[in-house]
Amino acid sequence: MRRFVIALTAASLVGLTMASAAEARLSRVQTVVLVKTAQKFRAADTDRSRQLSQAEFTTAGGNANHFDAIDANDNGEIGFFELLRAFVWRIRQR
Numbered sequence: 001m002r003r004f005v006i007a008l009t010a011a012s013l014v015g016l017t018m019a020s021a022a023e024a025r026l027s028r029v030q031t032v033v034l035v036k037t038a039q040k041f042r043a044a045d046t047d048r049s050r051q052l053s054q055a056e057f058t059t060a061g062g063n064a065n066h067f068d069a070i071d072a073n074d075n076g077e078i079g080f081f082e083l084l085r086a087f088v089w090r091i092r093q094r
C-alpha cells in the first residue's frame with residue numbers, strides 16, 4: 001500500500017510538472033504573440049490613431065484581400081484586438 005501511495009504521488013507530481021511545463025510554454029507563446037502583435041501594430045500605425053487604415057495595413061505588408069476579414073466590426077479600420085485575433089486565428093490554422 002505504501003509503495004502504491006508513493007508511486008501514485010510520484011505519478012501525480014510528474015503529471016503536475018508536465019502540466020506546468022505545458023502551461024508555461026503556452027503562457028510564453030501567448031506573451032510572444034501579444035508582444036509581436038503590439039510591435040507590428042505600433043509600427044504600422046504611422047498616424048498614431050490606434051487604428052490601422054487599409055493604406056497603413058498594406059504599407060506594413062498586410063494583404064489587402066485580408067483587410068475586410070480582419071476588420072471584424074466593419075468600421076473600415078483595424079484595431080489592435082482585431083489584428084491580435086487574426087494572428088491567433090492564423091497560428092491555430094498551422
Ligand SMILES: [Ca+2]
Pocket residue numbers: 071072073074075076077078079082
Ligand atoms: Ca475595425
